[in-house]
Amino acid sequence: MRFTLLASGSTGNATLIETAQTAVLIDAGLSARTLVRRMTDIGFDPTRLAAIFITHEHSDHVGGLSVLSRQLARPVFIAPATRRQLRFKDRDMASIPWADPLAAGQPVVIGDLTLTPIAVPHDAAEPFIFTATAAGVKLAVVTDLGYIPPHVAHHLTGCQALVLEANHDRDMLRAGPYPWELKQRISSRVGHLSNEDMARFLREDFDGAAAHIVLAHLSQHNNHPALARLAALQALDAHYPHRTWETVVTVAPAAGLPHWCPL
Ligand SMILES: [Zn+2]
Ligand SMILES: [Zn+2]
Numbered sequence: 001m002r003f004t005l006l007a008s009g010s011t012g013n014a015t016l017i018e019t020a021q022t023a024v025l026i027d028a029g030l031s032a033r034t035l036v037r038r039m040t041d042i043g044f045d046p047t048r049l050a051a052i053f054i055t056h057e058h059s060d061h062v063g064g065l066s067v068l069s070r071q072l073a074r075p076v077f078i079a080p081a082t083r084r085q086l087r088f089k090d091r092d093m094a095s096i097p098w099a100d101p102l103a104a105g106q107p108v109v110i111g112d113l114t115l116t117p118i119a120v121p122h123d124a125a126e127p128f129i130f131t132a133t134a135a136g137v138k139l140a141v142v143t144d145l146g147y148i149p150p151h152v153a154h155h156l157t158g159c160q161a162l163v164l165e166a167n168h169d170r171d172m173l174r175a176g177p178y179p180w181e182l183k184q185r186i187s188s189r190v191g192h193l194s195n196e197d198m199a200r201f202l203r204e205d206f207d208g209a210a211a212h213i214v215l216a217h218l219s220q221h222n223n224h225p226a227l228a229r230l231a232a233l234q235a236l237d238a239h240y241p242h243r244t245w246e247t248v249v250t251v252a253p254a255a256g257l258p259h260w261c262p263l
Contacts, residue, residue: 001137004260005163006030006038008143008216008252013061015141015163016044019134022111025052026130026141029060032067038258046072050110051099053117054078055144056124057085066092075099077108079117081126104128118155120145123190131155137263139163143217146189147197153205161263163252164201166215166231167192168222176222186222195223195231202235208243212261216252225251 006014012029016039023044028035039046051074055061066088069076080101086093102108104119104126112135117128122144129152131140140156142148143165148156156162173183173194186192193201198215215228232249252259 001134001263005252017132022113023048027061028065028068029063032064051075056127057082069096079126085125121190146191148201157207159210161212162210163214163216165193165217166195166198166228168219169195173222195228199231199235203239213249
């Protein structure tokens with residue numbers, strides 16, 4: 001399995017997950033043209049995509065969905081409530097190749113990949129994160145959630161790789177340029193994970209299985225890659241002071257350039 005964050009952050013999110021046989025996209029938050037170009041740039045043929053999975057309706061996750069799904073004629077897996085929130089033209093909605101609706105906790109098998117949607121707290125209609133498994137390898141893409149409840153932490157055990165939201169540094173958000181209401185929304189229980197929330201998960205609930213942790217959905221205004229990475233490394237050191245294995249911690253570029261990871 002291999003995964004590539006084609007883009008990550010408030011300007012757009014899309015994660016490509018591939019095995020030798022199957023490839024799926026989680027979210028399509030850039031224009032279809034940019035998504036196709038980024039796939040081609042990393043040597044991936046977009047016609048290999050088997051399906052598109054959607055986490056929630058925010059525009060940084062669905063911006064390119066309508067055009068991309070119709071262009072490639074690939075099924076779109078989405079929660080019913082999320083689909084109802086989409087604001088595409090009626091004609092476009094009618095021509096999107098919708099798959100059977102997603103339900104929390106119900107796995108979907110596409111070729112040799114199994115995707116499982118897990119309900120998360122976020123200010124959207126029916127937001128999910130996904131785990132992906134193939135041949136005993138498990139990966140989770142964990143962004144756009146206000147906190148990590150126990151049932152989500154449970155689903156994150158046994159992952160060889162974790163894409164983990166580190167949206168903002170709390171002090172930077174507090175002192176930063178956003179209006180008060182937006183600061184409240186971001187830092188709420190249905191907002192985004194801060195560096196501190198991410199670090200708490202690594203310190204308290206992380207099972208140590210993941211060899212790769214990719215910090216993602218970083219705010220360009222309220223975070224710094226070095227701060228996020230330091231928070232993760234300190235948390236790992238605190239949780240596993242005598243660990244003999246290496247956990248590679250990288251940061252997906254906030255500007256949204258592709259960032260790939262082997263598994
Ligand atoms: Zn987002
Ligand atoms: Zn969101």
